[in-house]
Amino acid sequence: MAIVAPKGRKHLSADALFRLVHTGFDHIPDYRPADADISLTDALMAAFAMFSLQSPALLAFDKERAEGNLHPIYGIQRVPCDTHMREILDPVSPESLRPVFKRVLTQLQRGKALEPMVFLEDSSLLALDGTGSFSSKAIHCASCLHQVHRNGTVTYAHQMLGAAIIHPDMRAVIPLMPEPIVKQDGTSKNDCERNAAKRFVAKLRHDHPHLKFIVTEDSLSSNAPHIETLQAHGLHYILGVKEGDHASLFQHVQAADHAGHVTYYERHDRAAHVVHRFRFLNDVPLNASNPDVRVNFIEYWEIHGDTVQHFSWVTDLRVSTRNVFHLMRGGRARWKIENETFTTLKNQGYNFAHNYGHGEQNLSVVFALVMMLAFLVDQTQQRCCALFQAVWAKLGSKRLLWERMRALFYDYALESMRQLLEALFYGLKKSKPIMAVDSSSSLHRCSCDPPPSHPTISHRFGKATPPRRKGSAGNKTAGHIRSRKSLQKAETDGRNPERVVHYHGRIGLSGHKRELLTKPQSVR
Numbered sequence: 001m002a003i004v005a006p007k008g009r010k011h012l013s014a015d016a017l018f019r020l021v022h023t024g025f026d027h028i029p030d031y032r033p034a035d036a037d038i039s040l041t042d043a044l045m046a047a048f049a050m051f052s053l054q055s056p057a058l059l060a061f062d063k064e065r066a067e068g069n070l071h072p073i074y075g076i077q078r079v080p081c082d083t084h085m086r087e088i089l090d091p092v093s094p095e096s097l098r099p100v101f102k103r104v105l106t107q108l109q110r111g112k113a114l115e116p117m118v119f120l121e122d123s124s125l126l127a128l129d130g131t132g133s134f135s136s137k138a139i140h141c142a143s144c145l146h147q148v149h150r151n152g153t154v155t156y157a158h159q160m161l162g163a164a165i166i167h168p169d170m171r172a173v174i175p176l177m178p179e180p181i182v183k184q185d186g187t188s189k190n191d192c193e194r195n196a197a198k199r200f201v202a203k204l205r206h207d208h209p210h211l212k213f214i215v216t217e218d219s220l221s222s223n224a225p226h227i228e229t230l231q232a233h234g235l236h237y238i239l240g241v242k243e244g245d246h247a248s249l250f251q252h253v254q255a256a257d258h259a260g261h262v263t264y265y266e267r268h269d270r271a272a273h274v275v276h277r278f279r280f281l282n283d284v285p286l287n288a289s290n291p292d293v294r295v296n297f298i299e300y301w302e303i304h305g306d307t308v309q310h311f312s313w314v315t316d317l318r319v320s321t322r323n324v325f326h327l328m329r330g331g332r333a334r335w336k337i338e339n340e341t342f343t344t345l346k347n348q349g350y351n352f353a354h355n356y357g358h359g360e361q362n363l364s365v366v367f368a369l370v371m372m373l374a375f376l377v378d379q380t381q382q383r384c385c386a387l388f389q390a391v392w393a394k395l396g397s398k399r400l401l402w403e404r405m406r407a408l409f410y411d412y413a414l415e416s417m418r419q420l421l422e423a424l425f426y427g428l429k430k431s432k433p434i435m436a437v438d439s440s441s442s443l444h445r446c447s448c449d450p451p452p453s454h455p456t457i458s459h460r461f462g463k464a465t466p467p468r469r470k471g472s473a474g475n476k477t478a479g480h481i482r483s484r485k486s487l488q489k490a491e492t493d494g495r496n497p498e499r500v501v502h503y504h505g506r507i508g509l510s511g512h513k514r515e516l517l518t519k520p521q522s523v524r
């Protein structure tokens with residue numbers, strides 16, 4: 001039986017989201033004169049494409065090889081070189097990228113993709129955590145945090161408060177616009193995570209006044225000012241607490257336990273040989289100095305043979321034997337902001353901690369935000385695109401998936417990400433490399449030469465998979481993905497593509513023709 005590439009939700013496909021991001025970039029005012037050679041949108045989209053393709057380093061983002069597909073897939077008109085990209089992006093205000101994140105999240109809402117992520121009380125879990133994105137003793141910019149050491153040396157750093165919608169049962173996370181922890185305009189003082197959280201919460205409510213969230217964070221966040229901020233903005237919370245940091249809270253619970261006022265609850269998972277043990281108490285003061293800030297307390301032991309793990313949280317949601325197991329899962333899911341978000345960004349392709357270029361003003365922060373935007377689009381595919389999921393399952397790992405995506409992106413003329421994913425899903429017939437030569441040359445394809453062979457998507461039913469490039473006379477068979485070199489040659493020399501002949505092998509090519517084949521197409 002024929003295998004058919006699964007259809008996904010059109011508005012949440014990579015192609016639709018790339019267009020959405022592109023339109024969002026179009027709305028960011030260009031600070032430069034109107035006659036700038038490369039538009040701000042093209043520079044931002046080039047950075048987005050670099051992260052979207054998970055290029056290991058900026059210089060490895062091979063402009064020459066990739067630019068043929070940067071127009072049809074990412075909508076880039078003119079590709080900047082890496083130096084020019086850095087120059088254009090350095091003065092861009094990080095805050096100007098916020099509406100682009102909002103557009104993507106709104107699209108997810110419209111596509112009802114967030115509904116399955118609702119966790120409890122009609123609310124989604126929102127994990128917040130700080131992370132470092134850069135540290136150096138030499139390189140720094142106007143927004144760097146700085147730490148002066150005793151020996152007089154200075155460490156410069158960038159951090160950010162990351163935020164992601166998570167669900168304990170789902171691997172994909174939906175990141176929101178992070179809040180950079182950087183020196184704020186007009187101050188010489190370092191910023192801190194607590195201030196960043198204050199700004200983040202206010203902006204979150206401004207951007208998404210109706211979304212319901214349960215915020216989950218580590219024990220650094222369970223302080224009275226932060227809890228009051230969350231409550232003032234209508235956000236529920238499940239926050240870690242530690243006995244060492246919250247002595248008065250734990251003493252209060254212990255006294256209540258002695259008086260017989262706490263509730264114990266146990267659940268046995270016989271299949272997994274795990275015992276879940278809880279102790280909880282509602283309406284206790286967070287600490288002695290803030291008796292008015294009342295919280296509900298949960299303590300939890302996971303007992304697996306001789307191994308015991310212990311956790312404790314405070315929450316504003318009233319705890320009962322009915323919901324305590326669920327609340328525990330929400331509290332423990334917080335690790336997803338570290339493992340599924342920061343670790344993925346740092347170690348699995350995005351190279352978050354890599355110095356893509358620091359700039360003098362905002363470049364480092366702009367790169368980090370555009371990377372998070374590319375990660376958001378990637379996670380949306382993982383969550384919503386059946387074709388992406390099918391290709392991922394077929395290849396078995398994300399690393400291999402991106403490796404194959406980049407290989408196709410560099411070497412074939414593509415029209416869309418869907419076409420690329422379909423090519424990976426159906427597979428490609430192996431063929432000899434195709435080279436294009438100018439028809440003005442004395443070298444024409446000899447009648448005894450084998451006919452030009454194109455890498456072709458093999459599919460088991462007669463339907464041609466990749467649609468034909470519009471107006472591309474050279475691509476007569478709809479099933480063909482032509483070698484990008486041949487298409488580029490056809491398009492950039494301004495001649496009718498029909499006149500481009502394909503030639504197998506280089507025997508007999510003059511030095512001039514070899515140069516034509518290998519010379520990079522300069523696009524400025």
Ligand SMILES: [Zn+2]
Nearest residue numbers: 140141143144
């Ligand atoms: Zn800096």
